[in-house]
Amino acid sequence: MANNLSSPIPEKTIERLSEYRRTLLKCHAGGITHIFSHVLAGMHGITAVQVRRDLMLIGFSSDTKKGYDVKVLIDFIDGILYSEQPMSVAVIGMGHLGQAVTRYFNDKGLKLRITAAFDIDEEKVGRRIDGVPCYHINEFEKQVEELDISIVIVSLPTSVASSLVLPIINAGIKGVLNFTSAPLNFPQGIVVENYDITTLLEKVAYFVKVADN
């Protein structure tokens, strides 16, 4: 993460809490009321020690005889991850990636919701796509204010992404998830996650290569 803000909880722990939460939601939906740390760990391919360390770090303690209470743990993690006020998210760029992300998130019952999309394509502007209204990018600042959007997902072609830095700053956006392959630099105070998916594939390929040698 580019602007590394001070946080009591490390980034990697936040990622795992988000993953535990999704697994716990599935368990809860399936009628499972309690879960042991080693079971939760096994479902994520990590050690029970790691799970216990993460939960200790957020101050969660539990009766270890029956394992963790699934519902109580979900609510506890919610309290760590989410604000009391739900945050609104906008997608900039409704190509394949933008549409995949929108459908994906809004199906998941998260406390974050994608409430607006922006594009320049006349086929998209003025329509609802997967339930989300798509506005022209010229309306960005106006709609961010009206809809109280605090986070944007940038899923535009890389070549045009940098032209969005100023509008994003001017609109008062607080967090940016950037999927283009151009790292976007914002002033201190705006949280940025630059995530080029190419990097993930190159990483897998590297570790395959190392394993082969």
Place this chain on the structure above:
Amino acid sequence: MANNLSSPIPEKTIERLSEYRRTLLKCHAGGITHIFSHVLAGMHGITAVQVRRDLMLIGFSSDTKKGYDVKVLIDFIDGILYSEQPMSVAVIGMGHLGQAVTRYFNDKGLKLRITAAFDIDEEKVGRRIDGVPCYHINEFEKQVEELDISIVIVSLPTSVASSLVLPIINAGIKGVLNFTSAPLNFPQGIVVENYDITTLLEKVAYFVKVADN
């Protein structure tokens, strides 16, 4: 990464090398022959010390008066990241995400190429999508062998992803990039990167929340 194979180079360094490489390619295309560590660092929102440390770790040294030779550094990073034989990649699930990923990668001039796609949708099977032939998932093992595919990208609905674990193992796949929200567990020896994009958004939201308090 679930199956953490021993590697002389940490995961985070591999990620940054992949990112430096893309930036250097753009510089090279723009006629820039040399670049200083602090310039490269600035383009990624990190410190020059970090860049120098990463390059020292891979054994790259350079005449510091003119900065790094861009072309030489690209070739050096290529030697670290890639095998001599290019690796073939297949996408399983050609919905919005699968198509976005395919178009995205094959436009980028990477040494990795997506050479096949798999789906069950009759509208897609038997066609070429963005230049990549789409096969029925029933043909998975056969095509993996014929096309010498070593890595798969899983971009299916989460609910069906786990049914792919056995076919992936049986086909001899060596690396998996999993975009579904179900962590997939493979035996030791198969490199797995489970990357639910929801996690990224939840992480941004958490750091926005922490910054607000």
